[in-house]
Amino acid sequence: MITTLAMSGYRSLRDLVVPLGRLTLVTGANGSGKTSLYRSLRLLAEIAQGRLIGSLAAEGGLSSTLWAGPEAITRAMRTGRQPIQGTPRTQPVGLKLGFGGEAFGYAIDLGLPSPENPFPLDPAIKLEAMWTGEVLTRASQFAERRNGLVRLRTTATGEWREAMEGLSPFDSMVTHCADPGDGYELLALRERMRDWRFYDALRTDPDAPARRPQVMTYTPVLAGDGADLAAAIATILAIGDGAALGEAIEQAFPGSRLSVEETGLRLGQHGLLRPLGAAELSDGTLRYLLLAAALLSPRPPELMVLNEPEASLHPSLMPSLARLLTMASVEAQIVVVSHSEALISALREEGGMAEIRLEKQFGETDAPEVERPVWIWPKR
Known part of the structure; x- marks a missing residue:
């Protein structure tokens, strides 16, 4: 570590010389140097x-x-x-x-x-x-x-x-x-x-790589742009901690169920007659799935760094994201760069975090x- x-x-x-813990939050006002530390x-x-x-x-x-x-x-x-x-x-x-x-x-x-x-x-x-x-x-x-x-x-x-x-x-x-x-x-x-591993380019726009059809193949590590999201989730369900993934989805979207078919991932939601594909998901929902796939990798790295993971996420999802980050820090050292007060507050409630302001x-x-x-x- x-x-x-x-x-x-x-x-x-x-x-600048700073200490790092198992889970470290780097925060501060705009222009304070967070991006420079990340770079x-x-x-x-x-x-x-x-x-x-x-x-x-x-x-x-x-x-x-x-x-x-x-x-x-x-x-x-x-x-x-x-x-x-x-x-x-x-x-x-x-x-x-x-x-x-x-x-x-x-x-x-x-x-x-x-x-x-x-x-x-x-x-x-x-x-x-x-x-x-x-x-x-x-x-x-x-x-x-x-x-x-x-x-x-x-x-x-x-x-x-x-x-x-x-x-x-x-x-x-x-x-x-x-x-x-x-x-x-x-x-x-x-x-x-x-x-x-570094995650700062997980796109969720209409042309995002994660929204395109994907070939299902063994993928223990999510790509930096999230292009292989469906395959990464399929790998977690097959050989990783599928229960933790299911719990993360339930906490964020109660009543929803995540699955993977030959044509890609599907998210079933309460009240809908059919599950939604990646192309139909909201930016925030897709972003959360990308982060879950990265953090629950069956092959955790020694160090994972996430730059502003809260982008596109509603504040209500921050407690779920904080739990994911805390869980992932057991197997991998995590550094999070963020200025989201909602995420910072949720991480503080989880405890065990080092904070660099x-x-x-x-x-x-x-x-x-x-x-x-x-x-x-x-x-x-």
């Missing part, structure tokens, strides 16, 4: 897929994603005795992301490319580090990448050896130095990060109500 998430130099996240988790996941540089390019390149304020906001600036202005830099320009967990920790430091690079908007990976446990120490570190040189600590002797030289500044050691031998820990981390001051995102965990960035 990830216990600490750290971000530095990314958009409004000048220097930082996605960027960490993209490292294991080899898509980090491309993802940052899609956001406008490194220059568009870097913290736009001064390197440090002094007390004089905060009290108004001094205007907000740039100060002499003490650290190199960088965008840093990392996490610490019960098993492994990882951090990456991205900086400006060399002048001769033909793609000046692309960041260069300057440094990576991996260690055992939550906090980086000299004794716990077992993998290090500095510019193009990668070193791994030999498992048997504890000595360092050079694993690769000349690694491209666009490639991560997580994807290029993982092997079943001395790079086994890198391999294990890569596979765990590849298993993280973000605020923005002087353009910088902060979490003043949580205690900052111990965190050490690797140094260039």
